[in-house]
Amino acid sequence: VHDDNVGILHVMADERRLISGASDGTARLWDMNTGEALLIMQQPGNATAGVMISPDEQYAVLFNASSSYQGTHVWRLDPPQEIGVFQYPDSSPIGISADSKHMLIWSVRDEENIQVRFWDFAAREFVDSVRVDVSGRVMFNPQDLSLTTVSNTGRMERQNLGTGDVTTRPVVY
Numbered sequence: 001v002h003d004d005n006v007g008i009l010h011v012m013a014d015e016r017r018l019i020s021g022a023s024d025g026t027a028r029l030w031d032m033n034t035g036e037a038l039l040i041m042q043q044p045g046n047a048t049a050g051v052m053i054s055p056d057e058q059y060a061v062l063f064n065a066s067s068s069y070q071g072t073h074v075w076r077l078d079p080p081q082e083i084g085v086f087q088y089p090d091s092s093p094i095g096i097s098a099d100s101k102h103m104l105i106w107s108v109r110d111e112e113n114i115q116v117r118f119w120d121f122a123a124r125e126f127v128d129s130v131r132v133d134v135s136g137r138v139m140f141n142p143q144d145l146s147l148t149t150v151s152n153t154g155r156m157e158r159q160n161l162g163t164g165d166v167t168t169r170p171v172v173y
Contacts, residue, residue: 001037002026010051019060021048027062029077039080043073052093054100055142059083059121061093061103074103074121083124090117090126094147095140102127104140104161116147116161130161 002022010019017038021027027048029039043062052061063072072091074084092106094116101122107115107129117129132138136151145162150171158167 001028004047007047007049008051010053012053012057014057019051019053021051021062023047027051027060029060029080039075039077041073041075041082043071052096052103054096054121055098056100058100059096059103061096063091063093072105074119076121083121084119086119094138095142097145098142118161130159130164132159 002020002024004023006020006022008019008021008027012018016032018030018032019027020030025043025047027041027043028037029041030036031038041060041062047064048062049064050062053059058077060075060077061072062075072086072093073082075081076083086105089108090105094104094106096103102118102120104116105119107117109115115129115131117126119125120127132147132149136149139148140146141148144160146158146160148156148158150156154171156169156171159165
């Protein structure tokens, strides 16, 4: 039913629905019992390479992993509606908070001003941001809203995005 290669499949926790994404610029929500397409999520010019589902399964964040310039599309699944589209400089999703209230997204305003911005699903707007060091690897923990970065300069930093607390340690290679 997709017009091109399927790149993602994600079975929802209820085990009755499935999201598929393809190079044809669409992602689809399926009823696995009937085979019926419940929703076709358009992403013009964007091959769907990844999907993030909010823990409450009310939102789907669809993105192309190879190029943030092509955009990130945010859909509410029930009732179905596209509620956000992000392109550079706000376009690479990091994760969704455990309470399903916020999506964290990279924002690259310039080389010196790299931030993680908090986008509120209900309000449909950015509500906060924090500057981060992204010279190495980054991991997001949705349970405690923390970002851990290990930089190429030999420093590990754990930043609690909710409280602003930062813990820094040297990395021994």
